[in-house]
Amino acid sequence: MACLKALIPMSLQQVLPLWKQIIGLYFSVVFRFSEVHRDLPSGQLMEHLDTVEREQLRLPKAFAEDFNRRFGEVTKRILQVCEDEPDFSTILASSFVVRALECLACWACGCWGLLVGPLQFVVAPLSFTGSFIRFLTNVSDCLLHYACSFVVALAFVLTGHNRGPMMTIDTRFVVGFLSIDFLLNCLVYVVTSERFGAQRLLLHAAYGTFNTKTYFFVVLGSLFGYRFDLRVVILTGLLTLAVKSYGLHKTILKGCGWPCFPVCFYVEHRIGHLPVVYQHAHKMHHYLHDTTAFDAHIYGSGMNEEFFWIWAEVLPCLLCPSLFFPYFLNFDTLYMSLTNKPAHTRTCEGSCWSMAEDNFHADHHTLHRANYGSALGVLLDFYFGTQGSQTKGAGGLAYQRSEEGDQIVLQVQRAQGPLSVPQNQPPKMEEDLHVIRDAKLVVTEEQLAAHHSDETGVWIALKGGVYDVSAFHRIHPGGSQIILDHAGTDATDVFTQVGHSQKAKAMAAKRLIGRLKGRRSERL
Numbered sequence: 006m007a008c009l010k011a012l013i014p015m016s017l018q019q020v021l022p023l024w025k026q027i028i029g030l031y032f033s034v035v036f037r038f039s040e041v042h043r044d045l046p047s048g049q050l051m052e053h054l055d056t057v058e059r060e061q062l063r064l065p066k067a068f069a070e071d072f073n074r075r076f077g078e079v080t081k082r083i084l085q086v087c088e089d090e091p092d093f094s095t096i097l098a099s100s101f102v103v104r105a106l107e108c109l110a111c112w113a114c115g116c117w118g119l120l121v122g123p124l125q126f127v128v129a130p131l132s133f134t135g136s137f138i139r140f141l142t143n144v145s146d147c148l149l150h151y152a153c154s155f156v157v158a159l160a161f162v163l164t165g166h167n168r169g170p171m172m173t174i175d176t177r178f179v180v181g182f183l184s185i186d187f188l189l190n191c192l193v194y195v196v197t198s199e200r201f202g203a204q205r206l207l208l209h210a211a212y213g214t215f216n217t218k219t220y221f222f223v224v225l226g227s228l229f230g231y232r233f234d235l236r237v238v239i240l241t242g243l244l245t246l247a248v249k250s251y252g253l254h255k256t257i258l259k260g261c262g263w264p265c266f267p268v269c270f271y272v273e274h275r276i277g278h279l280p281v282v283y284q285h286a287h288k289m290h291h292y293l294h295d296t297t298a299f300d301a302h303i304y305g306s307g308m309n310e311e312f313f314w315i316w317a318e319v320l321p322c323l324l325c326p327s328l329f330f331p332y333f334l335n336f337d338t339l340y341m342s343l344t345n346k347p348a349h350t351r352t353c354e355g356s357c358w359s360m361a362e363d364n365f366h367a368d369h370h371t372l373h374r375a376n377y378g379s380a381l382g383v384l385l386d387f388y389f390g391t392q393g394s395q396t397k398g399a400g401g402l403a404y405q406r407s408e409e410g411d412q413i414v415l416q417v418q419r420a421q422g423p424l425s426v427p428q429n430q431p432p433k434m435e436e437d438l439h440v441i442r443d444a445k446l447v448v449t450e451e452q453l454a455a456h457h458s459d460e461t462g463v464w465i466a467l468k469g470g471v472y473d474v475s476a477f478h479r480i481h482p483g484g485s486q487i488i489l490d491h492a493g494t495d496a497t498d499v500f501t502q503v504g505h506s507q508k509a510k511a512m513a514a515k516r517l518i519g520r521l522k523g524r525r526s527e528r529l
């Protein structure tokens with residue numbers, strides 16, 4: 006019974022209202038960015054900033070406050086409902102089993118194997134909202150692909166052209182596609198990445214490949230034997246690129262009132278980091294606390310965030326076999342997939358990609374709770390105050406944030422040189438032997454606050470207990486910076502929201518030195 010409870014973490018009565026609230030949160034904020042700036046929803050503001058030397062933006066604080074308040078309310082609600090959350094390792098293992106079964110089923114029974122997929126919502130119920138909102142972020146690109154494919158295929162039919170050279174999804178195609186992808190990942194690592202060391206790199210290659218590339222096993226297994234016209238692939242790809250480069254896509258989106266990618270991505274990504282929603286889906290993409298091209302998917306999402314994308318690849322092809330081919334084969338998608346590899350790489354200085362991204366997103370993978378925006382959405386992090394405490398900007402633009410009355414003032418200027426922030430070395434657990442056995446100190450708020458840096462020693466309070474993390478913060482898997490940012494304070498809320506594992510709580514217990522004056526030290 007206990008085992009079943011661990012595998013099915015939430016009842017339907019708990020899950021349905023949360024789904025409604027989380028999806029409701031997305032829709033209640035994503036269409037309101039014109040309240041920040043007229044040209045923000047269309048992305049024209051970011052394009053404009055890209056052309057200036059220096060600019061000052063005065064943006065209303067009210068929207069940021071309302072946005073953060075709504076996130077706070079949903080966070081509180083989730084934590085109330087999910088008091089007995091199972092450990093992340095159970096969710097991870099059961100999600101991997103579901104994915105492995107889905108791969109096997111798709112290769113054994115074709116598209117019927119997709120019916121295994123919804124099992125992920127049993128073992129990780131909040132991955133429904135994670136994958137649905139993830140889908141919404143890029144749905145316009147997907148619709149554009151199928152529209153272009155339809156136009157091209159129809160043009161061939163109407164002009165009476167015979168079928169051209171055909172491509173079949175067979176074993177050669179699958180092996181070829183996955184091998185090219187893997188080689189590109191290796192190439193990106195060799196050319197642009199900071200060195201990870203053999204063991205760490207192997208872990209990224211193995212985990213990242215399983216977490217992101219089993220997507221293709223499912224899609225290609227479902228469509229095994231599917232045949233499509235190569236001419237349609239080429240012309241659809243070219244048409245999509247043309248529609249995008251002439252700005253038609255943006256104009257259509259603007260006409261429909263649908264916000265641009267950086268806005269959708271920022272909102273969706275912050276929702277992906279809500280407690281429990283995170284453990285059920287997006288944490289799989291963060292599991293290794295840093296990133297390489299192997300962890301990058303078409304858009305960077307991992308296993309439990311891919312559900313709706315898999316269906317969007319397969320269903321149109323099954324319904325209209327002569328018209329469509331899978332979305333991931335569109336040139337535009339392949340190009341996005343390619344650029345996403347260096348974006349998910351901690352680039353070394355001097356490499357061709359280091360200036361473009363300035364490790365903004367790689368830093369997100371070590372800071373976890375900062376730098377949520379895409380490369381074009383850096384402005385949003387600075388507006389909402391979610392930029393890393395050391396983050397200076399990205400893409401050649403440096404930002405400075407301040408608040409004046411009811412306004413948020415952003416000073417934006419072209420940066421001289423790279424904006425990357427040096428990160429700590431990867432954690433080595435054996436370095437931290439700072440184990441304290443006597444946990445009897447009674448600590449006042451002032452004493453806690455006095456331990457706020459490497460010079461003074463780093464203490465944090467969690468649920469009434471006081472923890473000495475002076476040595477540990479340097480090897481903390483969630484990064485040293487986040488602990489330094491909370492040094493000398495009560496960090497219970499953030500610690501809880503992150504959803505630390507039982508292992509993490511046991512590690513914390515070894516660093517307990519006492520309790521806050523007037524409080525009991527509760528179990529984490």
Ligand code: HEM
Pocket residue numbers: 288291292294372373374465472474477481482483484487488491496499500503504505506508509510512513514516
């Ligand atoms: C003694 C105290 C702490 C210990 C022993 C600890 C340990 C860990 C461990 C082992 C992980 C890896 C993931 C897991 O196993 O859960 C982790 C991740 C993380 N920790 Fe901590 N931590 C501590 C305090 C904190 C505090 C105070 C914060 C925030 C203020 C924090 C923020 C994070 C974040 C953001 C992650 C990454 C989350 C993820 O990707 O899943 N930690 N921590």
